[in-house]
Amino acid sequence: MSLVRKYGLSVLAILVSAVVFLIPFAFIIMMAFKDRTQAQLLDFSWPQGFHLWTNIVEVVTTRNWMLLTAFINSSILTVASVTLLVIFAAMVGFVLQRRKTRFNGLIEFFILAGLMIPPAVVPTIWLLQGIGLFGKLHGLILVEVAYGLPFSILLYRAFIATIPRELDEAAIIDGARPFDVFFRVILPLLWPVTVTNIVVQSVAIFNDFTNPLYYLPGNANATVQLTLYNFQSQFNTSYNLLFTNIALITIPPLVVFLFFNRQIVAGMTAGAVKG
């Protein structure tokens, strides 16, 4: 009896999870295989014929290879933002955790504010225009860094607390300058949390839609999320192409998920236990 109940629950869970979570993804993939007329029916049916390759070619070459440009833009945006985020957040996390001054409270307040306060969009555009960075990729990179810093700093600070101070002191006694203490002794030790930071922030920035929409208008420097949004109106009757695009831009997160599942979960659950 208990055997039946145990496996009954498992089977039920697997069935429900398949219906709720797998079918939407199966639907995306099947739509990407269909031709235009069949895709227009919007139904959950097996593709008649193999049209994936023609769909990919069409979606990539449309509007002057806009999707390719977008993939390049998104890659530059993600790599540059995450690199700056990791270095700057680790520096802050290190000094914030090690040195107690009366400014610590203020800095912690700013970190919490950064996590909670919605960014003031139009004033930011006004400011970016003022310094000539509006609609430029490097402007958006700096914005992503600014918005991502609070979370990254929290991750680093918590991890640095577990690294004994004796290591810093030993390095100092050996004559290392502060710069070397951090970049040659501490930063290498932070590798596990650095991986977590890289993975979590890359996924967030690659998937970001709102900030490119506001700060990076125009087709020339669209990111992949914006192409999806632009194609949504253009491909209103070509659902096969729209879903091919969705499938293509889901590949990078899927790869990250397959290789770094543990780090992502670690990063996103940080703070759950201690509250």
Place this chain on the structure above:
Amino acid sequence: MSVMTQTGTAGAGAAAPVPVLKRPSPYPGWFFLPAAIIYGLLFLLPTVASLYFSLTRWTLFNSTFIGLDNFAQFLREPFLIKGLINTVIYAVVTSGLKVVLGLLLAVLLTSQIAARGYLRSVVFFPVLVSTVGVGITFTVLMHPTNGMINEGLAMLGIKGPGWLTNPSLALYSVALVDVWKGVGLATVIYIAGIVAIPKDYYEAARIDGATKLQNFFYVTLPLCRPATVTVIILSFIGGLRTFDLIWAMTRGGPGFASDTVASVIYKQYQAGFYGLSTAGNVVLFALIAVLVVPLTMLLNRREGHE
């Protein structure tokens, strides 16, 4: 080296008087600088500026001070108030469902169930997928006549509603998709919380003859409270700020039925009402402050009493 010494002591000197002959601090204050400049310039400064510009009629080139007119308009125009109410409904519905479903899934996925790894992956993966992609997919799945959801319901003999076309339902449909995408995060947070509960508690409960239900209500639920607090606050703030999913699925429609403050901000920005849009930002900020700060204090205070 001498440069190091100067900057090192300058940073420390601001905090406390430092003896002249002391070594440079190994934790130099200038480490804060790059982060502080970027954050201060691109986050703090616009936030402070928004307080002023929300009181103006603004074209980005010049601004006219008009006092609280923008906020008055926010509270007068029915569709703007609608956005305000919708935002709160959306945040409450999504965070409530994420807490309940996330906790149940976490309990299930930490029990002796087959295919645990598969189930955890499948529940968590949508968290990493593009929100716009998810939004477009579900817009198609929720199509009133051809959509898969309603066709599935029709097979069971139920006539499915117009999920996104019915004005009184659209907001909740989007909220459901938000829960579909976000429940995996709540689940892994709860799993981390449940796994951290020492086994002794369950051992003691078992000796006392506790049933499974009692185990859940008297051991698991109180002891994974930090996880609950994290899930509620994260998803509540996320719900209040939500924009991309609503924009990808309904653009605030039909009519203004599923507008939230964030989508109103974007619409006013597109229409060129920069002052009003910024006032929307300030309203959203105030809404978060007014709801989340007391919520955090309430949740953390009860924890102290236990």
